Amino acid sequence: MQHLSILPILLPLFSGALLLLPPFSKTLKRQRLLAVLSMLLQVVIGFALVASVQFDGVTQYILGDWRPPYGIVLVADPMSSVMVCVTNFLAFGALCYATGYHDRTGGYFYPLFMFQVMGINGAFLTGDVFNLFVFFEVLLIASYALLIHGGGKHKTQATTHYVILNLAGSSVFLFGLGILYGTLGTLNIADMAQKVGDLEGSVAILAKIGALLLMVVFGMKAALLPLHFWLPKTYSSASAPVAAIFAVMTKVGIYSILRIHGVVFGDDAGELANVAQSWLWPLALLTVVIGTIGALASPTLKLLTANLVVLSAGTLMVCAALGNEAATSAALYYMVHSTLVAGGMFLLADMIARQRGKAEDRFVVAKTMDNPIFLGILFAIAAIAVIGMPPFSGFLGKVMILQAAHSTAEQLWVWPILLLSSLGALIALSRAGTTLFWRHSSSKQASDEKQTIHLGEWLGIVLLLGASPLLALFGGPISELTIDAAVFLHDPSLSVDALLTSPLADGGF
Amino acid sequence: MEGIYAFCVGLMTACGIFLTLRGRTFSVVVGLTLLSYAVNLFLFASGRLKLDGAAVLGMSEEYGDPLPQALVLTAIVIGFAMTAFAVILAMRARADLGNDHVDGRIPQTKEQVRQKSGGQR
Numbered sequence: 001m002q003h004l005s006i007l008p009i010l011l012p013l014f015s016g017a018l019l020l021l022p023p024f025s026k027t028l029k030r031q032r033l034l035a036v037l038s039m040l041l042q043v044v045i046g047f048a049l050v051a052s053v054q055f056d057g058v059t060q061y062i063l064g065d066w067r068p069p070y071g072i073v074l075v076a077d078p079m080s081s082v083m084v085c086v087t088n089f090l091a092f093g094a095l096c097y098a099t100g101y102h103d104r105t106g107g108y109f110y111p112l113f114m115f116q117v118m119g120i121n122g123a124f125l126t127g128d129v130f131n132l133f134v135f136f137e138v139l140l141i142a143s144y145a146l147l148i149h150g151g152g153k154h155k156t157q158a159t160t161h162y163v164i165l166n167l168a169g170s171s172v173f174l175f176g177l178g179i180l181y182g183t184l185g186t187l188n189i190a191d192m193a194q195k196v197g198d199l200e201g202s203v204a205i206l207a208k209i210g211a212l213l214l215m216v217v218f219g220m221k222a223a224l225l226p227l228h229f230w231l232p233k234t235y236s237s238a239s240a241p242v243a244a245i246f247a248v249m250t251k252v253g254i255y256s257i258l259r260i261h262g263v264v265f266g267d268d269a270g271e272l273a274n275v276a277q278s279w280l281w282p283l284a285l286l287t288v289v290i291g292t293i294g295a296l297a298s299p300t301l302k303l304l305t306a307n308l309v310v311l312s313a314g315t316l317m318v319c320a321a322l323g324n325e326a327a328t329s330a331a332l333y334y335m336v337h338s339t340l341v342a343g344g345m346f347l348l349a350d351m352i353a354r355q356r357g358k359a360e361d362r363f364v365v366a367k368t369m370d371n372p373i374f375l376g377i378l379f380a381i382a383a384i385a386v387i388g389m390p391p392f393s394g395f396l397g398k399v400m401i402l403q404a405a406h407s408t409a410e411q412l413w414v415w416p417i418l419l420l421s422s423l424g425a426l427i428a429l430s431r432a433g434t435t436l437f438w439r440h441s442s443s444k445q446a447s448d449e450k451q452t453i454h455l456g457e458w459l460g461i462v463l464l465l466g467a468s469p470l471l472a473l474f475g476g477p478i479s480e481l482t483i484d485a486a487v488f489l490h491d492p493s494l495s496v497d498a499l500l501t502s503p504l505a506d507g508g509f
Numbered sequence: 510m511e512g513i514y515a516f517c518v519g520l521m522t523a524c525g526i527f528l529t530l531r532g533r534t535f536s537v538v539v540g541l542t543l544l545s546y547a548v549n550l551f552l553f554a555s556g557r558l559k560l561d562g563a564a565v566l567g568m569s570e571e572y573g574d575p576l577p578q579a580l581v582l583t584a585i586v587i588g589f590a591m592t593a594f595a596v597i598l599a600m601r602a603r604a605d606l607g608n609d610h611v612d613g614r615i616p617q618t619k620e621q622v623r624q625k626s627g628g629q630r
Contacts, residue, residue, distance in 0.1 A: 130580060137587045144594060148601075156598075156605040157613040160534070163598055164611065167541045167591055168529055174548040174584055181577065182555035 004052055005061045005076035007045050008084050008121040011038060016114030032099050035110040039092045042117070046085035053081040054481065058488070060127065060499055068500055069191035073127035075499060078485035079332060083124040083255055086336050087248050090343045090464065091117045097347045097460030098241035101354075105150035105239065112149070116142035116245060123252050127499070128188045129180065129214075132256065133173055136221075140166050143249065146242045147234065158237040165220070165230050173217040179210030190499040193263050193492065197270035204271040211265050215257065215276045222253025223313045225287040232294060235306035240350030243302070244343035244464070250309060251335050254316045258328060258489065262320065268492055280321035285417050287314030292424035301349040301361035304432055305342060308386055311421060312338035315401065318414055322404050329486035330400035333479060337393040337471055341385045344464030348378055351461065352436060355451060363435040370451045376437050378465050383429040385468040388422045393471035398422065400479070510558055518554070521547035532616065534599035534609050541595060545588035552581050 015038035024030045053059065053076055061074040076084075095113060103109040119139025126132050144166075148159040181187055183206050184195050199207050220227040231250070235243050261276040269275070291311030298304035312334070319331035349361050352375055359366030369375060381392065388398035398418065405414040471478060488494050521543055528540025556574030564575035599609070606613040617625075 130583075134583065134587070137591070141590065141594065144598070148598075151605075153605055153613075156602050160598060160602045160611060160613070163595055164529070164537055164541065167595060168544065170587075170591070171525075171541075171544045171548045174552055177580075178548075178552045178555040178577075181552075181580070182557075187576075 002059070003061075004045065004049055005059050005074050005125060006063075008042065008049065008088065008125065009074075009118055011042055011045065012114040012118035012121065016111045016118065019111040019114065020108070028103060031110045032103065035095055035114070036092075036099065038114070039088070039095045039117075042088040043085075043092045046081075046088035049076055049081045050078075050085050050481070052076075053078055054484070058494075058498070068127070069186050069188040072131055073188065073499075074125045075127035075189075076125060077495065078481060078488050079255070079258075080124045082332060082336065082481060082485060083251070084121050086339055087117065087120050087124065089467070090248055090339055091245055093340075093460045093464040094241040094244040094343060094347070095460070096456045096463065097244065097350075099456035100454035100460075101457070102150070102239050102241050108145075109149060112142050112145050113241075113245070116146060118142075120245075120248055120252060124255060127190065129177060129192070129260070130187045133170075133177060136173065136252075137170065139249065139252070140170070143242075143246065146245075147238050149242060150239050154237040158234045161230055162234045169217050169220050172213055176210045176213030176217065179206055179213065183207040183210065188500075189259065189264060190496045193266070193268070193496045194500065196264055196272055197268055200271055208272055208275055211261065211272065211275050212279070214260055215279065218253045218256045218260070219283070220253070222250050222257065222317065223287070223310050224253075224317060225283045225290060225314075228287065228290070228310050228313070231310055232298075232303055232306040235309060235346070236300065236302040240347050241460075243306075243346040243350075244460075247309060247342040247346065248339050250313045251316070251339055254313065254320065254331070254335065257317075257320050258331065262323065262328065263489055263492075263495055266323075266490075266492075274323065277321060277323060280317060281413075284314055284317030284321045285413060287311075287317060288417055288421045290314075292421040295428040296424055298428065299362060301352060301363070301432055301436065302346065304428060305345045305349055308345070308425060309338075309342050311425065312342065312386075315398075315418065315421075318418070319401055319404065322410060322414070324404060324406065325483075325486045325490045326406075327401070327404035327486075328489055329479070329482040330397065330404045332482040332485050333393075333400055333471075334397035336478070336482075337385065337397045337468065340464050340467040340471075341382055341394070344378075344461055344467075345382045345386070347457070347461045347464065348375065348382060351375060351453070351457060352379075356436075361436075363432055365435070365439045365441050368440045369437075371453060372437055374453070376433075378461060379433055379437070381465050381468060383433060385465075387426045387429060389426075391472060392468045393475070394468070396472055396475050396479075510560075514550070514554060514558060518547050518550045521550070532610050532612070534602060534611055537611055538592065538595050538599055542588075542592050545584070545592065549581050549584055549588070552584055553577055 019031055024034055058077045063072045116139055119135050119142055122135035123132055126135055144163050148155050183203050184192050186192055223231045235246055265272050265275045267273055291307055291314050294307035295304055298307055316331050319327040353361035355369040356366045385392040385394040388394035405411045525540045525544030525547055528536045531537055556577035559573050561569055562571045562573035563569040564573045564578055566572055603609045608615050
């Protein structure tokens with residue numbers, strides 16, 4: 001189906017708009033129904049997109065039939081299709097969770113959520129840099145509203161920081177884009193990759209400035225070290241389903257770095273080859289370190305999870321810095337794993353917080369939970385997956401990353417830091433788990449009616465955390481998929497030239 | 510022309526950055542606005558400055574690059590919406606937090622710090 005690659009953008013757009021219109025806008029029940037159905041359809045489309053890219057090859061969707069490099073294109077390649085699929089799956093889980101309680105805390109939750117998904121999907125699928133900016137803005141403005149959804153002092157404070165930081169970031173993004181357009185004369189990613197090799201002298205220096213400005217922006221989205229300070233507070237103050245969908249937003253930044261700095265400013269970029277690498281190396285490793293320290297110092301489960309997001313972002317950056325095919329493939333696998341598990345952990349943290357009464361998710365002695373066994377098992381799965389112990393997906397991901405470090409110097413830096421960070425996460429999470437599940441106040445509590453877990457919330461958490469064992473179980477086919485994606489990205493004849501001389505472009509009209 | 514243009518964009522960017530780094534939300538919003546103006550001019554210049562160059566073929570001797578103009582238009586719209594959001598958010602923060610500082614709390618002045626440390630001694 002030739003229009004498959006634009007559906008992940010159009011469907012959330014239209015269902016978001018529809019949710020604002022009369023038959024749905026009045027009652028929450030109808031909104032819920034439509035949102036869940038639409039999201040379910042999007043999950044199906046996500047898987048269909050992966051399958052179609054896998055079997056029928058890469059599709060380039062040319063809007064309005066303006067041939068590249070002039071028009072706007074969407075590129076569904078192995079990497080972007082996998083990320084779209086993951087986003088939709090995560091969004092479905094978060095949406096199911098939201099039906100339990102969180103959609104009632106304020107208005108317009110579902111439309112905003114749909115626009116957020118649209119922005120993320122668009123950022124993954126787009127084939128030119130300016131549209132990347134536009135979709136960044138779409139996902140950002142939806143995220144501003146979602147972050148403050150529900151209200152409260154903490155949220156207002158966190159949102160103020162988040163909005164101002166991202167507005168400044170958008171300005172930097174546009175400066176970078178302007179410089180790159182001024183030097184390269186094009187904004188199509190494939191075309192940029194082809195032209196960047198010809199730059200020399202002062203023009204090359206200008207383009208380098210542009211590339212590094214973009215790196216600042218993506219680094220900020222992805223929580224690279226000096227630009228990550230906003231993340232723990234923002235993520236921990238967001239409501240659970242919102243924090244869960246935010247788990248994929250850092251990945252948008254990393255994906256953009258892989259796309260722009262891996263493909264455009266990659267090995268074939270002449271004077272500008274691997275321009276970001278020398279910066280990425282130390283910053284990525286330091287991000288891992290700071291994420292570990294943050295995780296060890298966190299007083300609440302939400303903050304701990306947010307710091308683990310920083311940790312995983314650092315790990316992914318290490319992959320981007322390694323820059324070889326194996327590393328990119330490992331990055332994609334780890335990206336899928338860490339997105340889903342982090343999302344699930346945010347949901348889990350919220351549920352634990354709600355069952356512990358006033359203590360919320362702080363690591364203090366409190367009353368027992370109503371469903372300790374169910375939540376305990378899920379916490380164990382999440383913890384094992386995040387730490388990277390066998391048998392779950394985190395282990396496979398970490399092994400792939402460690403194997404991707406080929407030279408001795410790389411191994412010397414990557415292995416100890418990643419392994420020690422795993423140890424740090426192990427300590428932090430086991431401390432968290434023992435306090436949350438095993439230490440409770442002995443005082444008899446008023447045994448009012450037990451909280452039961454809402455079906456949607458149950459489904460959301462189980463879906464996201466259950467993905468980790470599944471990722472490990474189907475590790476073979478999935479890693480084939482990620483290797484495919486890495487080969488595609490690293491082979492310019494596939495990811496650059498083929499898209500420009502486009503007989504394969506069965507475009508829209 | 511290029512010199513004046515570059516100077517203006519640079520000055521505006523510098524003012525924008527300075528104001529964005531201030532502590533109160535109002536000046537930060539003004540700073541972000543200035544920054545977005547500077548960005549728009551900068552984007553516009555990325556298609557090279559040219560006199561008498563219409564962006565439509567056949568309307569003038571030379572033609573100007575239409576793409577930066579389209580980009581600027583998009584950037585203006587987005588920047589406008591974002592500024593509106595930032596203003597509303599700043600007002601909400603003023604109401605919720607009780608002051609208009611970006612951090613949500615009034616920073617201590619040097620004197621207060623000195624008094625505090627003096628009191629402890």
